[in-house]
Amino acid sequence: MIILKPCKEEVEKYLIKWNTLENYVLQEKSLDKLFFDIIPENNEIEDVLIKCSTLNDFYSTNIFSIFPVAKKIYNLNIDERLKKGDLTLVNDITYVEELNKHFYSFATKYCSHHNPHVYPIYDSYVDKILRYFRKEDNFCKFKNDDLKNYLKFNEILQSFIEFYNLKEYNIKQIDKYLWQLGKKYFKKKY
Numbered sequence: 001m002i003i004l005k006p007c008k009e010e011v012e013k014y015l016i017k018w019n020t021l022e023n024y025v026l027q028e029k030s031l032d033k034l035f036f037d038i039i040p041e042n043n044e045i046e047d048v049l050i051k052c053s054t055l056n057d058f059y060s061t062n063i064f065s066i067f068p069v070a071k072k073i074y075n076l077n078i079d080e081r082l083k084k085g086d087l088t089l090v091n092d093i094t095y096v097e098e099l100n101k102h103f104y105s106f107a108t109k110y111c112s113h114h115n116p117h118v119y120p121i122y123d124s125y126v127d128k129i130l131r132y133f134r135k136e137d138n139f140c141k142f143k144n145d146d147l148k149n150y151l152k153f154n155e156i157l158q159s160f161i162e163f164y165n166l167k168e169y170n171i172k173q174i175d176k177y178l179w180q181l182g183k184k185y186f187k188k189k190y
Contacts, residue, residue, distance in 0.1 A: 003132060003185055006164040006177075014177045027058045035113045041079050048074045055113065061106045068098040073110065082111060085118035090150035104148055116172040120157050122147065125182025126175070130156060132185075139163035 004010050019025060034054060039047040049070040056063045063069055073093055081089045093107035104122060111119040120126075127147050133139055140159035146152040161167060161174060169177075 001185060003129075003136075003181065005137070006133065006160070006166060008166070008168070011166060011169055011173065011177045014180045015173060017180060018176045031055070031058065031113050040114075042074060042077075042082075043079065045070065045074045051113075052110070055106065055109055059106075059109055061103070061109070063103060063106060065099060068096050069103060069106070072096050072098070082114040085115055087119070087151055087154055090119065094150075104150075108150065112172075112175075117170045120154060120171045121175050121179070122150070122153055123179065123182075124188075125186060126178045127182075128186040129178050129182040130160060133160065137163070 031054065034051060039051060042048050042051075049067065052063075052066050052070040052073065055061065056066050076089075076092060078089060078093075090104070090107045090111050093110060094102050094104045096103060105124075108119060108122040112121045127144075130147060131144065134142065140156050140163065142152065142156050146156060157171075157174070161169070166174060
């Protein structure tokens with residue numbers, strides 16, 4: 001399997017393709033409306049629960065008991081940290097003691113939907129693509145587990161952007177590119 005090297009033309013191709021994916025485009029618009037217009041803050045548990053439930057559904061994150069996750073987020077009082085772009089917030093949200101589980105990918109999505117140009121989204125497709133290009137081009141030295149530490153993940157992603165000269169794209173655009181690339185080449189087998 002050979003994946004074309006990341007470059008402006010490739011990113012543009014996938015961004016154009018993204019706009020043809022009606023379900024994803026409309027889900028993202030719906031989430032933007034929910035997170036930016038209807039419920040921008042996280043100071044009421046009901047609001048956090050609605051946002052968590054919607055993200056869980058749209059992204060199929062398979063969190064079967066969403067209330068403890070929403071409660072954890074609500075109790076962290078996150079609004080100021082989100083506005084400041086505090087990347088440590090993701091790792092603070094990730095572990096939900098009541099369920100004794102880590103919800104790292106979900107935590108990245110929750111933060112990203114509040115501040116999409118600061119918080120990149122981690123998921124298995126992005127993980128596989130970053131590993132692939134590490135092997136192909138050695139764009140950055142990292143251990144696989146580093147991708148599950150949000151500060152390191154962000155540094156790796158910034159190295160990817162720098163190495164392939166993709167600085168003109170924001171984090172959300174890079175996310176759309178990487179996710180589609182990962183979905184195309186590392187499709188999950190059910």
